[in-house]
Amino acid sequence: MAVCRNFYLGFNLAVTMAIWLLVNHSLAESSKSVILVIGDGMDDHQVTIARNYLVGSRGKLLLDKMPFRAVAQVLTVDEISGRPIYVADSANTATALATGQITSRGRIATSAGKDEDLPTIVELANAKGYRTGIVTTSSITDATPASFATHVSSRYCESPAAMIDIVKYGINLGSCVNDLKINGGLGSISEQLAKSNTHILLGGGRQYFTVTSEMSQKTSLQQALESGFTVIHSWEESNQLYPSDRVLGLFSEEHLPVKLRGEQDRSAELPKKSFLNHINNYFGEVTLPAPMTCVKNSNFLNTPTLKEISQLAIKQLTYDNHKGFFLMIESASIDKQSHERKPCGSIGELAQLIDAVAVALNYAEENPDTLILVTSDHTHAAQIVPDKSLFSEYPVPVYTPGRLARIYTKEGGILAINYATSNFEAEEHTGANVPVFGNKVAVSEDLPTYMQQSDIFKFMARYLELN
């Protein structure tokens, strides 16, 4: 009898242990999350500019303290020939990050040449039961966020009104005729987002949701409500959300305003040449733009910060969720302000990114099975140039081509930044590899210190066991 009792006791104990192991193993497996933070156009110059301005050249940004650092090679192909293209746009780079596939400029999660839909990490994570979220300071329909949850041949097809003969500034920018629903496509970006399984969509771009959808009497906004999204239009409304709500938050008609700008909204300016200097570069005189300070953008008003919307996203994604989540957070206007030659704007948006990274790291502190990667999609035009030329001894005007901004720093220096990739209204992207930062999970996952941009998708998918 004693043996028998012991047998049952032992058997019960074994069964209990097996169940405990099973439960804990499945819990441990399912609680993994990934937060990918993208600084659009955030290259080493942008990071150094922000460091010099925000914490001083001898200070450290939060990014500098992250335990993992790598670079990613940005790859782009020509739509027709498939040949390498050495400078990317935010559509093809976000596609690489979201799908692991190299495509051509302008494409949103579709393949170059063949125009096939490429499964995104958001879709794959949704299919495995993870919650997913997309947070951005741009329109939620802009290239970077769109590439994580929609498929369309051109980034410009943001609403049902912009599918055929897309026109900006009177210029035809192509079409997405193949993506029309009547042609068997998925429709515009706003329509696809409205119907997506994404749990959280926060950003700007309300205007793209108020257009009536193709083959429907409803706007994308109405479709989003039908799909189960709670829609909010201001940060105040976020107080009334239920923690279980799926949320589409549209906090602006277009991109969200930026936090910082140059005094009197100054951007980089052309050095002013005297009459003689117009005749010959080495004659006459050239007056550089006066130094400026960065000030708060008075238009920011009640705009939520990237930190606030990131916190909201994590709150909603984690409520009563035992499976984990995938969240993409983008600080979009580091790039947009660089296109506009506005260094203060880029600095403020890089500060916003850092605040969002802090939110992510805080979450990971409590939830150690959280992989955090911070990267950029492509490098950009801004360059730190000498405020006093290396050749200032020569008795001729020595100055930069392109536009120049000179910013007073808190540590008493003058930070000179040139924008000299284009004579056009907007600067170009550039083509160097981009930085990648990671938390300690990136270290323990043994990620390599050099990767291709598409590898970032692979590492995230591997971590979430999506394959």
Added chain:
Amino acid sequence: MAVCRNFYLGFNLAVTMAIWLLVNHSLAESSKSVILVIGDGMDDHQVTIARNYLVGSRGKLLLDKMPFRAVAQVLTVDEISGRPIYVADSANTATALATGQITSRGRIATSAGKDEDLPTIVELANAKGYRTGIVTTSSITDATPASFATHVSSRYCESPAAMIDIVKYGINLGSCVNDLKINGGLGSISEQLAKSNTHILLGGGRQYFTVTSEMSQKTSLQQALESGFTVIHSWEESNQLYPSDRVLGLFSEEHLPVKLRGEQDRSAELPKKSFLNHINNYFGEVTLPAPMTCVKNSNFLNTPTLKEISQLAIKQLTYDNHKGFFLMIESASIDKQSHERKPCGSIGELAQLIDAVAVALNYAEENPDTLILVTSDHTHAAQIVPDKSLFSEYPVPVYTPGRLARIYTKEGGILAINYATSNFEAEEHTGANVPVFGNKVAVSEDLPTYMQQSDIFKFMARYLELN
């Protein structure tokens, strides 16, 4: 007796073990070496340009395969005010690497303002019995190599003839009056190198050694012979060296020729504007420079490669040496070719750097107590810009300010590179943080992924136990 015998046996054994431990410990300690490889002006754009050209955008350079990667913040101060300066030159950055101290532009291992001599890693290593070597493709008297073994207030004081009223192109570039021997100084760079304890000095710059020294009837070359250097003037002569020789190798009057150049020695060129476009940027037409190929520089001739002189340096440094060594290897003309807007030249010199890194890594394979760090001193002007503009749909001429080079790549692309930091004869440096690569010793030494440039001195000094 038995007890006694056992006692002696035990005692002998203990003494033998103690000696064995002592010898092995001291051997292990003394065989440590450091190889610091500097790519002058080698930033992420230069590395990406070289990758795209040499191995294709999907390929990997040897640098990409190194297990350690970090960035270093470059710091510079104003000579008078001590305020931060955001763009460095090769003198103050090499001083940071060689001495761990932040100084002002143009200074060679001397302090800003106070003009005090700062001990260099070469001097500290010499004092501890390590052999030391300096290898460069520039004049051995140029800013980077000079900062490792000499002390002078201006980089231009390369020979006894350039100490008072230094004039280049008719322009006065200051003086080193305080460094004159008659004023208690150490004299010019070539004089100091000739008298240094450095074991190996290989590079160009013969012209700076053929001038009679101050307060002497002898040239720096004659002084070097007196100091025990074997002097060679061509690579052929290296065959006649004894392995025990201390070597001063001067393979050119000035900097060594570069390996690659643009066909017909083309550099980046200004886009050609039509008459109408001269009147207004958005009128008329602009013709971009035709694409070019990179070809071997016919002037390279019998110049030794950086690989060859690095191998020679290691051979001489390690012969009958049980203590280890410090070696600095510089690929100098990545920078010089970028100043001259010659991307093919920079690519060829980055390829030379990679070959030298391979030599260092091979050595470390056999001698695992070898810390290898590869870094740059500052970022530079070259930017990869889109060959086809992001705004090419707009019916106006969209082109880059500054100069543009378009290079055919082997993988069938066109790599467009602009140089747009200066309207002067030479481009400026730029101010972003620089890459740092390391071998597995850097990983096991737990070096941080973000550092200040001066920390590199500290890590090397710590590894060699110089403090």
